[in-house]
Amino acid sequence: MPTLVLKLAPLQNPERYRQLAGALTDLTVDLLGKRRGVTAVVIDDLPAARWHIGGAPAEQPTALLEISITQGTNTQEEKAAFIQAAFAELQRQLRGGAGAARQRLGPWRAHAALAPAGGAAGVTAGPRRIRPWRRESAAPPGG
Structure with a gap:
């Protein structure tokens, strides 16, 4: 299950959160080939006074x-x-389209944490690739 965590400052409004989550989900599906139904986006916003750069x-x-x-x-x-497209989308949404070329998004970082075998329902991806099990079963293969 792909999980995206977006931290941003300054605070935004609920409609902006929906737009950001939708756009990041679309990029994850379109560029990384992930399934929409299992892609999670968590947005954590901070007041600008709580985000410091260079002190x-x-x-x-x-x-x-x-x-x-x-x-x-x-x-x-x-x-x-994905990283390039995600940056462009954040730039567009947080800095406002036309002026984005002149007013760059502040320091931005993307990090891909690679889990060797992510899991769902208590089963890692490895066994699911080897022997898929039905969700109705009481226990996963070997369990």
């Missing part, structure tokens, strides 16, 4: 995006395309 509060919109995906499920090129 000073952030003065412009700032974001940190972390995505956890299972190791070996995407190429370096796919991950690079």
